[in-house]
Amino acid sequence: MEVISVIHSIMAVAMSLWTYSRYSRRCATIYGDDFVFGHVNDVGYVTSEGGGSVIVSYEYSVAGKRYFGSFIPPWRHLIGFKSRRRVEELEATLREQYPTGFEVNVFYFRGSPAEHWLYKPPTKWAVFQKALWLPLLTLVLICLPLGFVQLLIHLSTS
Numbered sequence: 001m002e003v004i005s006v007i008h009s010i011m012a013v014a015m016s017l018w019t020y021s022r023y024s025r026r027c028a029t030i031y032g033d034d035f036v037f038g039h040v041n042d043v044g045y046v047t048s049e050g051g052g053s054v055i056v057s058y059e060y061s062v063a064g065k066r067y068f069g070s071f072i073p074p075w076r077h078l079i080g081f082k083s084r085r086r087v088e089e090l091e092a093t094l095r096e097q098y099p100t101g102f103e104v105n106v107f108y109f110r111g112s113p114a115e116h117w118l119y120k121p122p123t124k125w126a127v128f129q130k131a132l133w134l135p136l137l138t139l140v141l142i143c144l145p146l147g148f149v150q151l152l153i154h155l156s157t158s
Contacts, residue, residue, distance in 0.1 A: 004150040011142055015135040022131035026109050032121030034110045036060050038069075040102040043094045045087050054090050056098045060106040062113040069106075071118060073098070 028034075038060030045054050057070040073094055108116040115130055122130075 015139040018135040035107045038106040
């Protein structure tokens with residue numbers, strides 16, 4: 001049982017160091033030095049399991065390579081929006097606010113331009129979240145089975 005606890009501790013330390021490494025590489029993005037202008041491609045309704053959303057899709061280029069993204073517009077931009085408004089009306093309103101070719105500022109991580117933020121440089125917290133997700137997921141996927149094994153060992157010795 002102590003072996004599994006030691007493995008948990010070692011994994012926690014390793015994932016913390018991995019997170020710190022990912023964060024320190026991305027930390028320069030908070031200064032906003034790496035940015036390009038992107039352009040809106042389309043506004044459209046995308047269905048999902050619980051209904052759907054009207055999204056705005058855009059593209060941007062870094063070093064000759066094209067990247068794509070999308071966002072759900074913040075509701076504060078939709079002055080006069082009523083929750084019962086039909087999807088077509090909402091799409092028309094958003095097409096007026098975000099016409100094809102509308103320029104958006106894209107701030108990106110130089111090491112992986114697919115990681116990006118719109119309009120303003122990211123906060124330290126946003127960069128930390130991007131750096132944390134992969135090590136945290138790895139930690140959970142490794143520690144959960146080990147915890148289950150530890151539980152089975154404990155139950156079998158009782």
